[in-house]
Amino acid sequence: MTLDELPTPCLVLDLGVLKRNLAAMQAAVARHPSLVLRPHLKTAKSRDVARLASPDFGPVTVSTLAEARYFAEGGWRDQIYAVGITPQKLDAVAAIDAEVKLITDDLDVARAIAAHSAPLHALIEVDVGEGRGGIPPDSPLLGEIAAVLGTRLAGVLSHSGHSYNGRSTEDMAEVAEAERAGITAAAARLRASGHAVPIVSLGSSPTALHARRMDGVTEVRAGVYMFGDLFQAQLGTHGIEDIAVTVLASVIGRSPVRNTLLLDSGALALSKDRSTQAAPKDWGFGRVLDAAGVPLPGEAFIARAYQEHGEVQAAAPLPMLPIGARLRVAPNHTCLTAAAHDRYHVVDGGAEVIAVWDRVNGW
Amino acid sequence: MTLDELPTPCLVLDLGVLKRNLAAMQAAVARHPSLVLRPHLKTAKSRDVARLASPDFGPVTVSTLAEARYFAEGGWRDQIYAVGITPQKLDAVAAIDAEVKLITDDLDVARAIAAHSAPLHALIEVDVGEGRGGIPPDSPLLGEIAAVLGTRLAGVLSHSGHSYNGRSTEDMAEVAEAERAGITAAAARLRASGHAVPIVSLGSSPTALHARRMDGVTEVRAGVYMFGDLFQAQLGTHGIEDIAVTVLASVIGRSPVRNTLLLDSGALALSKDRSTQAAPKDWGFGRVLDAAGVPLPGEAFIARAYQEHGEVQAAAPLPMLPIGARLRVAPNHTCLTAAAHDRYHVVDGGAEVIAVWDRVNGW
Missing domain, CATH: 3.20.20.10 (Alanine racemase)
Known part of the structure; x- marks a missing residue:
C-alpha cells in the first residue's frame, strides 16, 4: 500500500527521520x-x-x-x-x-x-x-x-x-x-x-x-x-527537516479568488495547539507540505481549523490542486497531534507504507 | 458507582441537562x-x-x-x-x-x-x-x-x-x-x-x-x-448552567504561595481549544467547578495546559484541597473536549453514574 491509497486524515511516521532523531539524542547523552x-x-x-x-x-x-x-x-x-x-x-x-x-x-x-x-x-x-x-x-x-x-x-x-x-x-x-x-x-x-x-x-x-x-x-x-515538530525546530532541538510525523490530508475545496485550499484535516486531526504563536515563525495550525513532504510555496500553513476542515493560506499563489489530491501537514506540537490518532502509517522516505504501528491513547 | 470512584481524567455527561437542551432546540425548530x-x-x-x-x-x-x-x-x-x-x-x-x-x-x-x-x-x-x-x-x-x-x-x-x-x-x-x-x-x-x-x-x-x-x-x-459549552453560553445559545459535559479531574498539586491548583486534566483531556479567547469572558482552557458542578470562587479557570497537567488560577483565594480531591472542568468547545475521550459517564444531577455510553472517534 502507498500513501495515495490511505483514507485521510491519518498519521504518517517517517522511519528514517525517527532513527536519525533517536541517534542524535543518544549521541548527546553519550x-x-x-x-x-x-x-x-x-x-x-x-x-x-x-x-x-x-x-x-x-x-x-x-x-x-x-x-x-x-x-x-x-x-x-x-x-x-x-x-x-x-x-x-x-x-x-x-x-x-x-x-x-x-x-x-x-x-x-x-x-x-x-x-x-x-x-x-x-x-x-x-x-x-x-x-x-x-x-x-x-x-x-x-x-x-x-x-x-x-x-x-x-x-x-x-x-x-x-x-x-x-x-x-x-x-x-x-x-x-x-x-x-x-x-x-x-x-x-x-x-x-x-x-x-x-x-x-x-x-x-x-x-x-x-x-x-x-x-x-x-x-x-x-x-x-x-518526532520533533515546528515548535521544537525553532528551539533548536532539531532542524526543520527532522520532523518525523505528519498528517496526511486530502484537498476537499479550493478557492482561486481567496487563494485558499480546504483540507480534510481540521482541529481534530491536527489538534488546536498554537505553540508556534509564541515562536519566531507562527505556522498557524501546521505547515503544509506536498505529498512527498516538500513545502508548498509561500510558507503555506493551516490558517483556520474547524472540527474537520483546515484552511490553507500562503504568501504566494497556491497550486489549485484537484479535489482529492494529497498533502501533508507538519505539526506545531507533535505530542498533541499524534494523540488525535490511533495508529502510525510508517514510511521510509518514500510513499510505500511499510508498517502500521498502534498507539495507546486515553488514560 | 459514583463520580468519586472513577479514574480521572474522564468525561461526565449530565442527562438532565442534555434533555433540557434537546427540548429547547426541538421547541425552537417547532x-x-x-x-x-x-x-x-x-x-x-x-x-x-x-x-x-x-x-x-x-x-x-x-x-x-x-x-x-x-x-x-x-x-x-x-x-x-x-x-x-x-x-x-x-x-x-x-x-x-x-x-x-x-x-x-x-x-x-x-x-x-x-x-x-x-x-x-x-x-x-x-x-x-x-x-x-x-x-x-x-x-x-x-x-x-x-x-x-x-x-x-x-x-x-x-x-x-x-x-x-x-x-x-x-x-x-x-x-x-x-x-x-x-x-x-x-x-x-x-x-x-x-x-x-x-x-x-x-x-x-x-x-x-x-x-x-x-x-x-x-x-x-x-x-x-x-451539550453546550463556555463559548456557546456567551453566544446566547444556552445559559451557563446548561453545559451538559464536564471533565472530571483530580487535584495533583497545590501552591498556596502562587494560589494555584494542579489538576490531572491537561491539554489532552481538555483539548487546546481557546475559543473563549475571542469571547467577552476568556475561560483559558476551561472553567473550574467543584465535584458537584458548583463554580469555584474567583472565576477559577485552567490558565495553563500541559499535556497531562492543568493549572487552575483564580481571582480569589482557591481552596487548598487535598491531593486526590475531585473537581470538574467545563469546556470551551465541547466538540473538541469530548473527542479526547472514548466514553461518557452519565449522571443525572447527582454523583451516581447511571450509565456508560461509548463514542466513535477517529475517521
Whole structure:
C-alpha cells in the first residue's frame, strides 16, 4: 500500500527521520559519562517506537497509567510515571506488572505510598524554575517527605519545561545548568541527612541535547525529540527537516479568488495547539507540505481549523490542486497531534507504507 | 458507582441537562411549520445520545465516515455527510448500509458522483457568507453542478459558522436570515432551471435557535446545542448552567504561595481549544467547578495546559484541597473536549453514574 491509497486524515511516521532523531539524542547523552537516557514515551505512545528508542527494555518514562500498563505488557518494567500521583491511584499502580516509580511533592501522598501494601517507590518532585509541580530544592518539605518515604524513596526528579521559553542553544544550556544545579542540590541535601538517593532525574528534549554538564545527574528524560515538530525546530532541538510525523490530508475545496485550499484535516486531526504563536515563525495550525513532504510555496500553513476542515493560506499563489489530491501537514506540537490518532502509517522516505504501528491513547 | 470512584481524567455527561437542551432546540425548530431538525452528531458521536436527539431514527448529520458507519449500524439510515467529499472516498461511502448523502461544490467531483455505480446522491454546498466551503448562490457553477448530478441532486446545503462571530441574539437572527435568503435563492435558481431540490438545508446551533423565519428551508442542522459549552453560553445559545459535559479531574498539586491548583486534566483531556479567547469572558482552557458542578470562587479557570497537567488560577483565594480531591472542568468547545475521550459517564444531577455510553472517534 502507498500513501495515495490511505483514507485521510491519518498519521504518517517517517522511519528514517525517527532513527536519525533517536541517534542524535543518544549521541548527546553519550557525551556525559554514566548518564542514562530514560525516554519519555508520552509522545510516541507506541511499543514499536519504544523498541527503537529503548531496545534493551531499559528505563522509560510514561505520562498515563494506560501507557504504564501498555508498556509493562510490552516488556518495559522500569518505569517512572512522571505526573504527580494521588492516593486514589495507588491500587491501580500496584496492579501493573512493572516497577512503576511514582512522583510526589506532598506529605500526605508520601504517607499513603509508604503505607501501601505493595512495595511502591517514589521520587520527590523538585521545582527547578518551571513553577508547575514540585517543591524548591531548599524547602524543608524535601527532608520531611524523604523521611516519610524511608526506603521507598527512589530519588529526586525535576522537569525543565521552561526551557521552551528559550530561543537559542545558549538559552537551553543555561536552563539545563540551572536544572542540574537545582536537582543535584536537592539530592545532596537528602544524602547529607542519610537518605539514599539512587535516581537523580531531570529532563526536557532541548536541555537534554544542549546541556554542557550532567555531573551528579543519573538520568535524563526526553520525549518529543523522537518526532520533533515546528515548535521544537525553532528551539533548536532539531532542524526543520527532522520532523518525523505528519498528517496526511486530502484537498476537499479550493478557492482561486481567496487563494485558499480546504483540507480534510481540521482541529481534530491536527489538534488546536498554537505553540508556534509564541515562536519566531507562527505556522498557524501546521505547515503544509506536498505529498512527498516538500513545502508548498509561500510558507503555506493551516490558517483556520474547524472540527474537520483546515484552511490553507500562503504568501504566494497556491497550486489549485484537484479535489482529492494529497498533502501533508507538519505539526506545531507533535505530542498533541499524534494523540488525535490511533495508529502510525510508517514510511521510509518514500510513499510505500511499510508498517502500521498502534498507539495507546486515553488514560 | 459514583463520580468519586472513577479514574480521572474522564468525561461526565449530565442527562438532565442534555434533555433540557434537546427540548429547547426541538421547541425552537417547532416554531417553524414543517421545518425538520437534522441533528448533527459530530459533537456527541454516540448512539445513546442520538437515541434521545433523534428517537425515531430520523435524518441525521455526520462529520466523518466513521460516524456514518457507526450510526448506520445503529439504525440511522438517512444521513448527510456534511464535509466536502472526494472521488477517492466514494467507494467507502457506497459500502455503508445507509443513504449517506454527500456534499460538493466541485464539477469534477459531481461527475464522479454521477458516474459511480452505486446510487449516490449529493447536495450542492452553498456559501452564505462563512467563506469556508461552497459556492455563492449566484455562481454559474450552481447550475452546472446540478446539471451534472441530474437525478442524483439531493438539494442545497449551507453552514453559517460565521454566526460564531456574533454576540447577541439579534446578531444571530441577522446571520440566520442572511443564510436563509442565500440558500433559498440558490434553491429557487435551480428550480427555475427545472431541477428538483428536495432538501434545502442550513444550520448552526445559534442560528437554529434564533432564526425568525425559515420559509423555504426544509431542514436545519445543529449539534453543539446538545451539550453546550463556555463559548456557546456567551453566544446566547444556552445559559451557563446548561453545559451538559464536564471533565472530571483530580487535584495533583497545590501552591498556596502562587494560589494555584494542579489538576490531572491537561491539554489532552481538555483539548487546546481557546475559543473563549475571542469571547467577552476568556475561560483559558476551561472553567473550574467543584465535584458537584458548583463554580469555584474567583472565576477559577485552567490558565495553563500541559499535556497531562492543568493549572487552575483564580481571582480569589482557591481552596487548598487535598491531593486526590475531585473537581470538574467545563469546556470551551465541547466538540473538541469530548473527542479526547472514548466514553461518557452519565449522571443525572447527582454523583451516581447511571450509565456508560461509548463514542466513535477517529475517521
